[in-house]
Amino acid sequence: MPDEKYIPRLYGRQQDKPLKPRQQRLMETLAPRIAVPLNETVEGPIDLQALFPQAEEVHLEVGFGGGEHLAWQAAHHPKIGYIGAEPFNNGVGKLLGLVDEGRLENVRVHHGDARPLMEALPDASLARLYVLHPDPWPKKRHHKRRMISSWFFGEAARLIRPGGELRVASDIRDYIRWTLMHAQNASDFEWTAECAADWKDRPEDWPQTRYEAKSRREGRPPAYLVFRRK
Ligand SMILES: C[S@@+](CC[C@H](N)C(=O)[O-])C[C@H]1O[C@@H](n2cnc3c(N)ncnc32)[C@H](O)[C@@H]1O
Numbered sequence: 001m002p003d004e005k006y007i008p009r010l011y012g013r014q015q016d017k018p019l020k021p022r023q024q025r026l027m028e029t030l031a032p033r034i035a036v037p038l039n040e041t042v043e044g045p046i047d048l049q050a051l052f053p054q055a056e057e058v059h060l061e062v063g064f065g066g067g068e069h070l071a072w073q074a075a076h077h078p079k080i081g082y083i084g085a086e087p088f089n090n091g092v093g094k095l096l097g098l099v100d101e102g103r104l105e106n107v108r109v110h111h112g113d114a115r116p117l118m119e120a121l122p123d124a125s126l127a128r129l130y131v132l133h134p135d136p137w138p139k140k141r142h143h144k145r146r147m148i149s150s151w152f153f154g155e156a157a158r159l160i161r162p163g164g165e166l167r168v169a170s171d172i173r174d175y176i177r178w179t180l181m182h183a184q185n186a187s188d189f190e191w192t193a194e195c196a197a198d199w200k201d202r203p204e205d206w207p208q209t210r211y212e213a214k215s216r217r218e219g220r221p222p223a224y225l226v227f228r229r230k
Pocket of ligand 1: 062063064065066085086087088091112113114115131132133134135209210211212
């Protein structure tokens with residue numbers, strides 16, 4: 001069981017500029033069609049079979065930013081259902097653009113905090129969970145706002161089926177250490193890396209996001225951490 005509850009609203013800004021007209025239109029037309037049904041009227045675990053009738057398995061990306069990684073995965077794996085959670089309006093607008101352009105039928109979006117969504121998903125319902133470059137919250141007094149926490153690892157253990165993966169990327173050394181420390185305390189996961197290349201080199205099925213490209217330009221190559229659910 002997770003030993004702590006998250007604090008609400010750990011994200012900062014929700015919008016930095018007005019949506020482009022096309023994104024605004026997609027927000028009104030496409031977003032309601034692909035929204036994950038999560039509100040006070042929905043009781044019990046979300047019905048993933050109803051959400052993805054054709055999917056062989058389901059993956060969740062927490063904090064998808066501009067959605068580049070999620071859209072790439074969805075385009076390359078049409079038989080997998082992808083759920084993305086992101087509170088930032090401009091990020092959701094960008095993902096909707098990619099879903100529309102790529103005619104991606106296998107993407108569903110939760111426009112909001114990923115954590116209530118995680119709590120509403122059924123046990124062992126995910127084959128993979130991604131958290132790529134979570135907000136670092138560098139100040140010590142803000143560490144409790146970090147997405148990776150013992151609560152998070154507890155929920156991830158409940159949600160990811162045995163043999164499934166938790167993938168975390170970060171370009172912040174302290175956050176990488178933080179994640180490995182939490183993983184070490186989470187007995188349901190094992191870190192798959194056997195040598196430095198396993199976490200330093202990007203796996204082939206892990207496309208670069210714009211955030212990652214920026215961190216590389218600024219001299220902060222990321223770590224690609226893959227944990228297997230035992
Ligand atoms: C540094 S950005 C990285 C975005 C993206 N994963 C990438 O690699 O480009 C962190 C993202 O996490 C999102 N985020 C923060 N708190 C969140 C929460 N509680 N639930 C879902 N997403 C969250 C932010 O809005 C932001 O888009």
